[in-house]
Every structure is written in structure tokens, then in C-alpha cells.
Amino acid sequence: MSEENKTEAPAQAQELTINDLGALKSIIDVASQRGAFKPNEMVTIGQVYNKLESFLNAVQAQQQAQPEGAEAAEPAGE
Numbered sequence: 001m002s003e004e005n006k007t008e009a010p011a012q013a014q015e016l017t018i019n020d021l022g023a024l025k026s027i028i029d030v031a032s033q034r035g036a037f038k039p040n041e042m043v044t045i046g047q048v049y050n051k052l053e054s055f056l057n058a059v060q061a062q063q064q065a066q067p068e069g070a071e072a073a074e075p076a077g078e
């Protein structure tokens with residue numbers, strides 16, 4: 001049984017969604033406001049936060065562009 005549990009755990013860990021990344025961004029923001037990080041850690045945390053924010057903004061822009069393209073295709077099909 002313990003071997004079965006070990007093989008199931010990695011499958012669950014692979015399920016990371018955009019909503020999860022957004023929640024992670026919020027967690028970093030709240031934790032930094034509450035002083036949870038030491039000053040020497042802030043550079044690394046800030047770099048990861050900036051990468052995460054850029055990625056989420058790119059995904060959001062892509063999602064907004066997709067429905068516009070889908071709407072444009074619908075009238076042509078009619």
C-alpha cells in the first residue's frame with residue numbers, strides 16, 4: 001500500500017493551475033506585508049514574484065485575446 005501512495009503523490013503534485021499561481025502571488029504579497037521574510041530574502045522573493053506576475057499577466061492577455069478570435073470566427077460560420 002505504501003508503494004501505491006508514493007506513485008499517486010507525484011500525479012497530484014502536477015496539477016498546478018493558473019488560479020493556484022494567482023493564489024501563490026497573493027500569499028507572497030500578504031506574507032511580505034506582514035514581515036514574514038528576512039531582508040536578505042526579499043531580493044530572491046521579489047524576483048520570483050515579478051516573474052510570477054509577468055507570467056500571470058501574459059496568460060490573462062492570452063485568455064482575453066482568445067475569446068475575441070473565437071467571436072470573429074462565429075459570424076463567418078453563419
